[in-house]
Amino acid sequence: MKALVWKFLVLVLVVFIMGQVGGSCSNCIDLLVVITSPTNGSTVSDMVELKASVVGSLASSVTRVEFTITGGPYPPSIFTAYPPSYSTDWDTTTFVNGTYSIKAKAYASGGTTRESPTISVTVNNDIKWTFMVYINGDNNLESVVQADLNEMMAVGSTNKLDIIVQVDKYQESGCWRYKVNQGTLTTLATLPEQDFGDPNVLLNFIDWAMTNYPASRYVLVIWDHGGGWRRKAGEAIKGISYDDHGSHIDTVELGNVFASISRPIHIVGMDACLMQMEEVAHQIMFRGYYLVASEETIPGNGWPYDDILQELKNNPNIELSTFTEKIVNHYVAEYPGGGVTLSSRILYSREVAYKANDLAHAIRNNQNAWGTVKEIISSTQRYYYSDYKDLYDFAKRLKDNGLIPTAIKNAAQAVMNAINNVVIAEGHNGTSMANSHGISIWLPHSTDQLNAGKAGYSLLDFAHDTEWDEMLDDLY
Template sequence: MARTLILTLLALTLASCAAEPVPPKDNTPSHPTNALWMVLVYLDGDNNLEADALKDFNEIEAASALTNTNIIVLVLFDRVYGYSIADGDWTGTRLYQAVYQNDTPDNTIVSLRLSGMGLSAAGDSDELNMGDPGTLARFVDWANANYNTQYTFLVLWNHGDGWEWNTNLNTLGVAYDDTSGDDFIGNNQFAPALAGKGIDVIGFDACLMGMLETAYDLKDAADYMVASADLEPNGGWKYDDWLDRFDQNPTPSNLCYSLVMSYSNTWKDLQYTTLAAYDLRQVTNVFAKFEAYVSDLIAATNLWINPTHTNIPTAMITTLTGTVEQYYYQAYGGYIHLDLYDLAQNYPLPSSTDLMSAIDSMVMAHYQNPLGDIFAGNPRSHGIALYLGTFYQIRSPYGKLHLYDDLDYTYGGVGNFLSGSLWDDYLRALYVFPHFMWIGAGTTNKSLALHTYDYYQILVTNTGTLSLTLDVPPSCDDSLFLYHGDIFSANRVGSSEAIGYGVDETIIIDATNTGWYMIEVLRYAGTNVSEEYQLNISGSAGIY
């Protein structure tokens, strides 16, 4: 199967890690503690990925790289009851130094179990919360105190959610721990937990973490990052393959190259797969060029209020969601990430060229499968994503998608990226502007299919009365609703649902608030749905 691998290998230099106070060493069994590289795997199987975690642990043990002194692999492994009975069906948290096994992987762990971090080397009563950033910090501190290596690679293994999800308006992240109440490490938490700990490379064997927001927040915690901008298959990285590739030339650049090449070979038949490695030392430059691009976007908002009622934001959203590479398809509602390079290229502004050039310098190695389209594949991926927004369906299954005001992203200011970027300000403006047909005072005629809705928006600039009448055709039974601010039941300020064919609908309110009002027309019943209704808008309120 054909696939694309895009690689730009940079000259790499690594600063030595600053010395810091470290906790006392634990009384662990005798084992090698000196190597060129320390690979720390934060293996959170305390969820529905438990069986996959065991499989990946076996892949680590199958790496012949463990037989020499280049690489030491340490694994903090947490399990849960109910998803796998392999390896004795233990369910606590254990600490291991990986040991090579030449047998066929059978979900049995042969690695050396260690004591440390308050964990014993025997029994099954220890439990750590892998969703606590303090656990992650303690893992790295313990490894630094007990092992002497030149380089450190930290892998965070589990579910990943990118930067936002709208179910409970929570900012999400990685490392979900079922035993600890589904706790997780938030996107704004892993950078503070890892700062100053001498990590050279951070990898996310998790979905959707290859984002500018993630890279920017981690720029002071490591020099390099490896992550997928899209979903990852449950099998994730193939550990024995990339470890052995890396072992042939154990440099930071070859680590990045080995991971991307291994991933491309492993998942070449899945069209949505992608993986990239980023030089985090280039992120500040990308951020500056991105801010210039956003400034160009913000300058264009001056044209949004216009006498022709052209809905420019809606046209933009249509362009972005229809032509730009995306990493989460919003067909049934949900959040969407866009490829940042493809955004700059397909929505060109004066600053686009500089932004694309900066991204090229940051993305060291990149694989994307050329199969599929921008919705179900990654043919135009350049490896780095950006959060666009959350979508929901207005009257599913008959309605259309609508961009949602995502409060946590635009108002929460979570993390360094959102605290310092204009992007959330632009999205806030984009969310507040409705994405429907913009009309003014007067009449609008339109036919409407049975059990479907039409949506309109009007802009009230001065308070006063607002009068809506819907002339319903004789063969139909239509309803009329009015909202202020957004299409939510809590925002409804008027409704008319007279029963019967050909019965007109009327809403008259005192519009004490200016701003956007949304009109919803429902064709509830009808025998000749090709007949048009007539919507009339008038009143003493100022209607732009």
């Protein structure tokens, strides 16, 4: 009844404004915006349509409507909708349960703006998790597959948590889908031998798990060797999920997988080496909320799944960002001997890419500084592949160097600010990792390194969208 009353009031107001009652209207309002979905006072869950109606003499010139949602422990969130529908989606599962206020603001040509009345809604999601693990043990990591399965079985699935794995092994033909219960594995499917380096095999697993184990929050962990984006001369682009009986998933293919899934994955985890790169994040950003991965290599024992899953079992209502922070903390604590990194970052923001592009542009426009920039690249925090370097450390060294022009310094500071904005948690152990800040990037320090990688790099979205590769060409 409340929804019907609200819609009726909106209709009456629109009809009155447009002068359709009793003849023409000489003093019609120029612009009015009203939220039509969700309705005021309603309770919402899962994916919700945000929709507005705009009327008035300037309605046809409205270029966008911004919905601002306030409430909970978050800063205001802005969702933008465009004509003609002025509709967009709000995934309420990324917000804690509680009451939120929503206001719409319409932007018309000539700078005219109008705001809607504020409405209030209650988010009430019955939080359930599906924790998917794609375990490619069809290689020299086969010996540690069972150890990680044992860690998962130490916790097991609950009525709020489904732990679903697909496992391939080197010395056994076939692969298996399991539901991990406390102390046991329940076989869900036995499949013929699969090439876990085929992106379609990964996509099929994701779609199957999300269809058969629907949840309000999804985690996908890709478990295997990793190599960031990198390729060597004569090789395909290195990526993730290396199958010694088949191939591997390169970075472009990984992006295609994420573009093809039916709905976003809330947390993407890479229990694989060297995957916390801006180039990798940029390739998959529109189908995930958070990425948890390492700038450096990962020890064979990988993530401590017992500690990580216990967090979900103890508190299924945990916030997404808080859970990613817990993953980072448990992992770093697992390896006190040093030489490890792990970080959590926001995936759906392009801020780092934009600012990295601005930095590349500033460097290209200051040729007199190129020699100093190359010296700084050589001294920047590096990882197992020496042309993978920490982006924040590079920017900080530029900013702190007295020979660097102001334009580059300012752009470098903007990169540092952007990284601080998107990195949720970062941890590392060991003096060799001391200048790690959570995001690495390709920074070759020689012509040979550049030439070995540039052909593969040019295929990446990050290379298409920024001047980073052009900057490297200029430097070397």
